[in-house]
Amino acid sequence: MPLPIRSSCAGLLFVVFMGTAHAADPAPLRTELTLTHIATDKWRADYVFAEPVTAIELGPQIGTYRKQAWRLLTNGVDLVVQDNNESLRSNKPLTQLSVEISRYSNFELDQYAPINHFSDGGADFYLGFLYGSLGQSEHKRDMAVTLHLQGLTGETVLAPSKPGADLAGYAYFGPSKPARMGNANVIIDPLAPAWLRDTIADTTAKVSQFYEQAFQRKLTDTPLISVAMIGFDGEPGSISIKGGVVGGGVVYRLQGRGLMEDHPKRRAFMAGLVAHEMAHVWQNNLARGGIGENDPWIHEGGAEAIMLEAMRATGIFTEEMADQYAQKLLKECDDLKDDVTIYRGFYACGFKRFNSYPMAPVPLWRAMLTRSEDSDESYSESMIQAILREQPATQKAQQHSEHLQ
Ligand SMILES: [Zn+2]
Structure with a gap:
């Protein structure tokens, strides 16, 4: 019996790299990132930066994910696509930025799936696509993220066991309790x-x-x-x-x-x-x-x-x-x-x-x-x-x- 199987072990090949810091580079900028599950199929990502920034350079386009599922809540900030790379750009320096993220079921073969939606309303949410480097007038700085996850009332929320800039991982939000x-x-x-x-x-x-x-x-x-x-x-x-x-x-x-x-x-x-x-x-x-x-x-x-x-x-x-x-x-x-x-x-x-x-x-x-x-x-x-x-x-x-x- 033919058994057509398409599988891709994307995991280790497509880790998001934050750029290796060189000696001359400015220090990473402290960033508090809170991802809140605000409704079924809706999240809000709130960034708070230790110093004003004008851009988040997000790296390669992830299909239509950001264009389709991201809605910028902060005035004067736009999603910009340039040479297949995406960034959030602000017309003035800011220390806070918020994005609302909705259900998104597609994925690209050679990239992580942005969100895996479970049949019971739960979701695996890929955190790596929220990270990037920060633009501060002329120079770029790495984002030193402290991540906070907030679920719906009574919901299970699980952070990756090894989170961090270069090994972002998925967070789970949903009704299931792990076995x-x-x-x-x-x-x-x-x-x-x-x-x-x-x-x-x-x-x-x-x-x-x-x-x-x-x-x-x-x-x-x-x-x-x-x-x-x-x-x-x-x-x-x-x-x-x-x-x-x-x-x-x-x-x-x-x-x-x-x-x-x-x-x-x-x-x-x-x-x-x-x-x-x-x-x-x-x-x-x-x-x-x-x-x-x-x-x-x-x-x-x-x-x-x-x-x-x-x-x-x-x-x-x-x-x-x-x-x-x-x-x-x-x-x-x-x-x-x-x-x-x-x-x-x-x-x-x-x-x-x-x-x-x-x-x-x-x-x-x-x-x-x-x-x-x-x-x-x-x-x-x-x-x-x-x-x-x-x-x-x-x-x-x-x-x-x-x-x-
Ligand atoms: Zn493998």
């Missing part, structure tokens, strides 16, 4: 079918436990995993999944008629995706260091390799399923001619590299986690090579034979 699964808080749209709920719960609990033992460390934060069910529309059998890791949590947005049918292949696909995203949570479960901006094949191919170990060890995949999964990736990489610089190559060819190292993925990643945290360096190919060089020869041989079994 504890393994060491994560999970919110699943009540519209989600039972098989999907079971698969996510089962995989999250088992895989968290596996990673905790494999990497010999507990999660430092309690990540929020949230699953918004957009609808069951589309072609028969179709599934669209958008999601990724951001702000220390994992966000999914599911859509498509295919989600109504429980099928072992769909369960396996969903379980693999959950385990892959949890692998990213662990890759960044460090006091410092972690996933960097370069060579996405390391964290994507690495997540595929670690995920597959987890699926084997927990029995979520049979040996046969795991082997098939691996063979499929290896074949895909051959078709891509071992190119680790293109989108699917990050996954397939990154996996191939981890599959071919003389050290199994779990001990290798355990060493990478430790080294990255100790050195404050992001994961890199040279880090991997250094770990492989230092490995005692006997251990190497042993692990290699384990790996091949």
Whole structure:
């Protein structure tokens, strides 16, 4: 049966960067940002700046999001688009600025979805699109944001576990209370079918436990995993999944008629995706260091390799399923001619590299986690090579034979 699946692991590739501060740059400007849920499908963002500014440079256009869903409440401020970049510009310096933001359901393939609306009125709201750099007459200053979230009466409000300028994350507003699964808080749209709920719960609990033992460390934060069910529309059998890791949590947005049918292949696909995203949570479960901006094949191919170990060890995949999964990736990489610089190559060819190292993925990643945290360096190919060089020869041989079994 054909199983058309469109998925994009946007998370780590599309983090909003606030610009690295250079020594000569002026200090970041303190900004209090309060995001208030004022009515169903309506929010208000109130900025208070420590000094007067004339612009917020918001970065790339996010489809029609700001044009369509943002209404400026402060007089004399306009949304300006220039070379595909957006900014809020004021005709005079100001220290306060307010925007009303309404329901918006669209998304661009290579960007975060601005708002994932749950069927029960809840929402995952992407905070990164509120951030930018500030214009002050001639120069630009980074925004040092202190974020406040305010929900409707009685509503659950959850901030990202690792918020901050360069790892913005989603905030949850809504009626659901998170359920504890393994060491994560999970919110699943009540519209989600039972098989999907079971698969996510089962995989999250088992895989968290596996990673905790494999990497010999507990999660430092309690990540929020949230699953918004957009609808069951589309072609028969179709599934669209958008999601990724951001702000220390994992966000999914599911859509498509295919989600109504429980099928072992769909369960396996969903379980693999959950385990892959949890692998990213662990890759960044460090006091410092972690996933960097370069060579996405390391964290994507690495997540595929670690995920597959987890699926084997927990029995979520049979040996046969795991082997098939691996063979499929290896074949895909051959078709891509071992190119680790293109989108699917990050996954397939990154996996191939981890599959071919003389050290199994779990001990290798355990060493990478430790080294990255100790050195404050992001994961890199040279880090991997250094770990492989230092490995005692006997251990190497042993692990290699384990790996091949
Ligand atoms: Zn990924």
